[in-house]
Amino acid sequence: MPRPRVTVIGAGNVGATAAQRIAEAGLADVVLVDIVEGLPQGKALDLAEAAPVVGHDIRITGTNDYAETAGSDVIVVTSGLARQPGMTRDDLLAKNAGIVRSVVQQAVAHSPGAIIIVVTNPLDAMCHVALEASGFPPERVIGMAGVLDSARFRTFIAQELGVSVTSTHAFVLGGHGDTMVPLPRYSTAGGVPITELLSPERIDALVDRTRNGGAEVVALLKTGSAFYAPAASVTQMVDSIINDRGMILPCAAYLQGEYATQGLYVGVPVELGRKGIQRIIEIELTNEEQQAFERSAAAVRELVDAMERLGTEAPGSRTPEAAPAGG
Numbered sequence: 001m002p003r004p005r006v007t008v009i010g011a012g013n014v015g016a017t018a019a020q021r022i023a024e025a026g027l028a029d030v031v032l033v034d035i036v037e038g039l040p041q042g043k044a045l046d047l048a049e050a051a052p053v054v055g056h057d058i059r060i061t062g063t064n065d066y067a068e069t070a071g072s073d074v075i076v077v078t079s080g081l082a083r084q085p086g087m088t089r090d091d092l093l094a095k096n097a098g099i100v101r102s103v104v105q106q107a108v109a110h111s112p113g114a115i116i117i118v119v120t121n122p123l124d125a126m127c128h129v130a131l132e133a134s135g136f137p138p139e140r141v142i143g144m145a146g147v148l149d150s151a152r153f154r155t156f157i158a159q160e161l162g163v164s165v166t167s168t169h170a171f172v173l174g175g176h177g178d179t180m181v182p183l184p185r186y187s188t189a190g191g192v193p194i195t196e197l198l199s200p201e202r203i204d205a206l207v208d209r210t211r212n213g214g215a216e217v218v219a220l221l222k223t224g225s226a227f228y229a230p231a232a233s234v235t236q237m238v239d240s241i242i243n244d245r246g247m248i249l250p251c252a253a254y255l256q257g258e259y260a261t262q263g264l265y266v267g268v269p270v271e272l273g274r275k276g277i278q279r280i281i282e283i284e285l286t287n288e289e290q291q292a293f294e295r296s297a298a299a300v301r302e303l304v305d306a307m308e309r310l311g312t313e314a315p316g317s318r319t320p321e322a323a324p325a326g327g
């Protein structure tokens with residue numbers, strides 16, 4: 001049986017590190033794609049030359065030609081621009097929407113049965129672009145954000161309690177960004193909710209740090225943004241899909257009535273397997289949590305509306321009937 005195949009679009013920090021992790025975990029052959037000539041080829045060659053030392057037989061190739069990505073099981077979209085000095089948020093939104101639309105159209109033409117994991121920011125808005133550009137059903141277009149956000153929350157919980165990160169579990173809902181909704185009563189250490197282990201003030205401090213987790217790394221790095229934890233998060237999603245593991249992970253999913261939200265990508269817990277999102281898991285929220293979730297969804301809606309205003313043709317909503325079945 002041929003090994004599964006993952007295409008990673010964007011051979012920058014997140015893309016190349018995800019390629020390395022996927023290869024070293026032995027999950028799938030990896031095709032790295034970028035618009036810059038030589039970059040994906042060079043990084044793929046370097047990664048391939050690490051294989052004898054690391055001890056795996058994964059094939060890693062780099063290309064600027066989507067024909068070489070044909071038959072991929074998963075397509076990871078990390079291509080995009082970072083905000084440059086003088087660029088407005090709307091400029092970045094329009095530029096990255098253009099990039100995501102173009103790469104998704106080219107990639108799905110060669111891999112009509114793939115599952116797409118979107119990473120490019122602004123995440124939830126880029127998921128809408130990928131959904132529309134691919135023509136795939138919503139369960140095959142998934143955004144990576146919640147795995148990263150909850151990993152950050154887990155890190156801070158473990159550090160605060162002085163326990164192993166592996167004994168922690170965290171629950172984060174909502175859009176990716178400052179409006180994300182960490183849920184302390186569903187976040188645990190050794191199965192015990194942190195609301196029973198930490199004071200409300202300490203929990204608030206950890207929640208705040210989680211919300212600003214991306215900005216904290218950017219402020220330290222000065223140039224560029226986080227990529228090790230984002231790449232690890234992508235790899236976990238790829239693992240659950242490729243190996244049909246059915247992990248329940250927080251991901252950006254297209255809601256069609258769940259959580260009282262219609263036609264919008266927002267972070268919620270989902271079961272991830274070979275078919276993509278196999279189930280959206282709805283949990284009871286308190287009034288306060290539901291309000292925070294709605295505020296977060298409203299922030300995503302604003303971005304989607306901004307894309308429409310900018311003429312980037314992202315769908316504000318789409319009915320299930322309008323969604324083509326995909327290949």
Ligand SMILES: NC(=O)c1ccc[n+]([C@@H]2O[C@H](COP(=O)([O-])OP(=O)(O)OC[C@H]3O[C@@H](n4cnc5c(N)ncnc54)[C@H](O)[C@@H]3O)[C@@H](O)[C@H]2O)c1
Nearest residue numbers: 010011012013014034035078079080119120121144145230
């Ligand atoms: N969802 C998340 O939680 C999360 C976390 C980290 C980063 N990100 C986002 O992921 C994206 C990538 O981050 P990074 O640090 O790897 O950036 P990076 O600048 O290192 O890499 C981006 C790559 O995309 C390539 N690219 C640009 N236009 C392209 C096109 N049209 N076709 C193919 N490739 C193209 C660039 O050449 C570059 O190599 C950014 O948008 C970033 O904000 C999201």
